[in-house]
Amino acid sequence: MSRKQETNFEKKPPLIFRIKEKNTIRKAAKVSKSIFSLLNKEYLNRIILANCSFSEGHGARANYLGLGMLYYSFVHLLKAKVAVCLGSGGGFVPRIMRQAQRDLDIEKCSRTIVIDADKPELRYGNPDYLHEGSFLRTLFPHIEIIVKPTKEGACYFVENGIKIDYLHIDADHSYSGSLSDYQAYRPLMADNFIITLHDTNLEGVAKAVEHIRNKEDLEVMDFNYLWGGLAIVKPKTAPDIPISPQDSFPVSIDQSRRFIIFLLKKHAPKLYDKLKEIDESIRRDESSMV
Numbered sequence: 001m002s003r004k005q006e007t008n009f010e011k012k013p014p015l016i017f018r019i020k021e022k023n024t025i026r027k028a029a030k031v032s033k034s035i036f037s038l039l040n041k042e043y044l045n046r047i048i049l050a051n052c053s054f055s056e057g058h059g060a061r062a063n064y065l066g067l068g069m070l071y072y073s074f075v076h077l078l079k080a081k082v083a084v085c086l087g088s089g090g091g092f093v094p095r096i097m098r099q100a101q102r103d104l105d106i107e108k109c110s111r112t113i114v115i116d117a118d119k120p121e122l123r124y125g126n127p128d129y130l131h132e133g134s135f136l137r138t139l140f141p142h143i144e145i146i147v148k149p150t151k152e153g154a155c156y157f158v159e160n161g162i163k164i165d166y167l168h169i170d171a172d173h174s175y176s177g178s179l180s181d182y183q184a185y186r187p188l189m190a191d192n193f194i195i196t197l198h199d200t201n202l203e204g205v206a207k208a209v210e211h212i213r214n215k216e217d218l219e220v221m222d223f224n225y226l227w228g229g230l231a232i233v234k235p236k237t238a239p240d241i242p243i244s245p246q247d248s249f250p251v252s253i254d255q256s257r258r259f260i261i262f263l264l265k266k267h268a269p270k271l272y273d274k275l276k277e278i279d280e281s282i283r284r285d286e287s288s289m290v
């Protein structure tokens with residue numbers, strides 16, 4: 001049947017959908033009276049931003065995530081099973097990575113790994129989470145901490161055949177240091193990956209980003225004007241992503257409605273006729289009331 005031949009019943013949402021919509025509105029209105037925010041600000045301030053040095057370099061402040069919003073989004077988008085952070089003073093990026101995995105309900109089958117060699121001589125001091133009772137280790141006990149130079153850390157992934165979905169580079173900020181981190185970890189990335197490099201407003205990191213942009217088959221976007229600066233690196237061509245049933249593409253309400261009508265007509269024609277009849281009588285009543 002062509003679109004033109006569709007009956008009124010098929011074109012406008014039938015009664016069954018309108019009842020469903022009304023129920024959804026009623027329930028949503030109830031929730032919106034008590035919860036106003038997608039972000040839980042108390043959780044943000046007490047868990048994500050508390051005892052978190054260097055978070056300002058990512059633009060984070062009270063009630064505000066700054067670049068953290070992007071780190072969260074990348075884990076969320078990729079449903080990242082393995083998220084890795086190279087270098088972190090206070091664990092800001094690792095906690096956001098882990099939080100996103102928790103929020104996706106993939107906590108048990110996912111990993112967030114930090115690799116930091118504890119190099120206070122690089123003027124950043126010691127990372128805050130080295131001792132057992134630290135804030136990060138207590139509140140995020142499943143974040144794995146590898147105290148090693150990033151190069152040695154890369155061997156761990158090679159030896160264990162682990163592919164990384166999302167990598168954040170924030171360790172050695174020199175040109176050779178940041179570029180060699182990129183080069184050591186690039187082969188360890190999954191097909192559908194995202195890499196971010198922090199502090200692109202530092203000369204060394206900016207130069208490494210330009211090198212990556214010119215040499216590789218990737219797309220690079222550099223928000224170097226936002227706080228410390230952040231470059232995002234992704235594959236240029238669409239990766240070959242296997243789609244599991246629960247990851248199938250979302251369909252619009254209109255598509256779902258058409259599909260249900262198709263199923264009704266095919267498998268329950270009597271029910272289809274009855275619904276159509278009720279729907280038309282309601283429409284007639286409604287139009288006579290106008």
Ligand SMILES: C[S@@+](CC[C@H](N)C(=O)[O-])C[C@H]1O[C@@H](n2cnc3c(N)ncnc32)[C@H](O)[C@@H]1O
Pocket residue numbers: 053054055057086087088089090091092093115116117118119120122124125126127148149150151170171172173198
């Ligand atoms: C303090 S962070 C820089 C601040 C950062 N923006 C943040 O969010 O914490 C840099 C960290 O990288 C670590 N680091 C530097 N060079 C490294 C290397 N080659 N391997 C491993 N860690 C390194 C330092 O120990 C330091 O903790």
